Amino acid sequence: MSAYILGIDVGTTSVKAVLLETGSRSVAATHTTPTTSDITDSDVVKAKEQDTGRIVDALNRCVGLLPGDKLQRVSSIGLSGQMHGVLFWKALFGCDWSNGDFFTVRDTSQLITWQDGRCSSDFLSSLPKPDSHLSVATGFGCATIFWPEFLKDFTVAGTIQDYVVSMLCGLDGCVMTPQNAASWGFFNTSSNQWNIDILKGAGFPLHLLPQCVPSGGLAGQTCSDWHGIPAGTPVGAALGDFQCSVYSCMSARTDGVLNISTSAQLTFAMPPDFKPPKSPRPDSSISYFPYFEDSYLAVAASLNGGNVLATFVEMLAAWMKELDVELTDSCLYEKLIHCALNQETSDLRVSPTILGERHNPLCLGQVTNISTTNLSLGHLTRALCRGVLDNITSMMPAERLQQAGVSRIVASGSAIARNEVLRQEVEKAFLQPVVYGQNADSAVGVAMVLCDLR
Structure with missing residues (x-):
């Protein structure tokens, strides 16, 4: 039994x-x-x-x-x-x-x-x-x-x-x-x-x-x-x-794991003989988290992930309510994704760090390169999704992943699972192939x- x-x-x-x-x-x-x-x-x-x-x-x-x-x-x-x-x-x-x-x-x-x-x-x-x-x-x-x-x-x-x-x-x-x-x-x-x-x-x-x-x-x-x-x-x-989420989906030490749920994390396994530095570097965007059997993970842990997208939806819903128009958050989210799927690229730039970051708590969000032609919801949603990826990859640059021998990115998390636009931006953000289906859990x-x- x-x-x-x-x-x-x-x-x-x-x-x-x-x-x-x-x-x-x-x-x-x-x-x-x-x-x-x-x-x-x-x-x-x-x-x-x-x-x-x-x-x-x-x-x-x-x-x-x-x-x-x-x-x-x-x-x-x-x-x-x-x-x-x-x-x-x-x-x-x-x-x-x-x-x-x-x-x-x-x-x-x-x-x-x-x-x-x-x-x-x-x-x-x-x-x-x-x-x-x-x-x-x-x-x-x-x-x-x-x-x-x-x-x-x-x-x-x-x-x-x-x-x-x-x-x-x-x-x-x-x-x-x-x-x-x-x-x-x-x-x-x-x-x-x-x-x-x-x-x-x-x-x-x-x-x-x-x-x-x-x-x-x-x-x-x-x-x-x-x-x-x-x-x-x-x-x-x-x-x-x-x-535990990494353990559930990292099937090889050459895997990099990207998880975007409430927050966002990008990580890979350090060599078995790696020892962390003795002193902290508060301004470093990469930390070394203890894993199992005295090993460590190199981690870029962002405070800004799916929570940023949720805040955007809540903001729009509040604006609409002030205009006597009401939609549920889930319905509004679906409409935003549809708009962004019809807008494959955007020159609008959104830095989504509305919560700051632990290594830079005073770095807040910005919207730049605004013009009369990129103010649609499609542009803004596309730029916001790309901004989430730009932020996490700025914390752990592609060169660092290459140096570590990362051969593929295992992408998971509730925000990625429900957002096709975010998945598209994930695949643009990395040189390595991106695989799904091994959800971090x-x-x-x-x-x-x-x-x-x-």
Whole structure:
């Protein structure tokens, strides 16, 4: 009888769960549930927070919709999720299993996400220099904890996926892999240790630092039955959604992986003997993320991806509403794509960095080369899609990909999947052939990791 691995990704906008059959490594069932968890009425300028309870409710509903007979044969559970963010909770009181299969949260903060922008450049420059090859940016867990408005009533901190692992296993504290720890800042990936002395000297609450365990290792076992999954089922320590998405589709070390969903990332694998530089370069557009088995990925991680296109649609919808014309966002999106498909090229130039970039937070968006002949929606949509690609390829130039021996680009992500214009611009942007069909999927990737390491 088949056994399955349950892979879960707690993303920025949705939760996805998959059941991977261990023998064939094929997906036997999958479901995705939107979290609708964004908190929009915050009084804090540039704050980006999400309702923890809504995220966990979405998780419960998502897993509960998978086939019950297969859930009963789950042999292990793996989790990935949105990196950099931080959630606070109280040990032993972070969840309540009194509702049976559906655990509920209590005594937790809201999730402060990777998109949080409250830590200004001046504030970040006031922090001590980390002993790490990775710099610290706003939205990173340690920077958020340093922020003066930090909530001091909690005893444990972690990413949202770390919190779910703690709930499932009934852990008193939090365990964290180097993939998530590196995304917080002040973590040395060579020694796999927090910068304890540096943080202590700066007055950081050290008791909030999670215990680190290897990427791919176990965090514990389920402390209760959950949707038919028996108590005592092994649970992997949570991994980064980016690393898991790459794992799901990088079939050869010569693959470059482009993912455009909410944000955008372009990456390739570094040689096995690569060691990152000892000091961070805050102005560098390329970072080195810890992967598996002490290896690294070279990553251009842009804050501007599908979210830019969504903002454009929302802006047009708001303008139309002011003119007493209403269209749904999905209908408007389809019409924009149709207009752009009829406009094969455009001399309009759109720099879409409306959210800045971590290596250059003050670089905002621009529209240039405007003329009377290129103001149509077709021109603007085409130029915006090309601008998203121009931005990510400026962060990781074609020469860098060639030097690394990248032989093809594996392109995936929700924005690419639904936008033919964006796919056309992807194929224009690279010298290497572009392949689709191997969709980067963090939920599948984390299940594959556990399957491969069984």
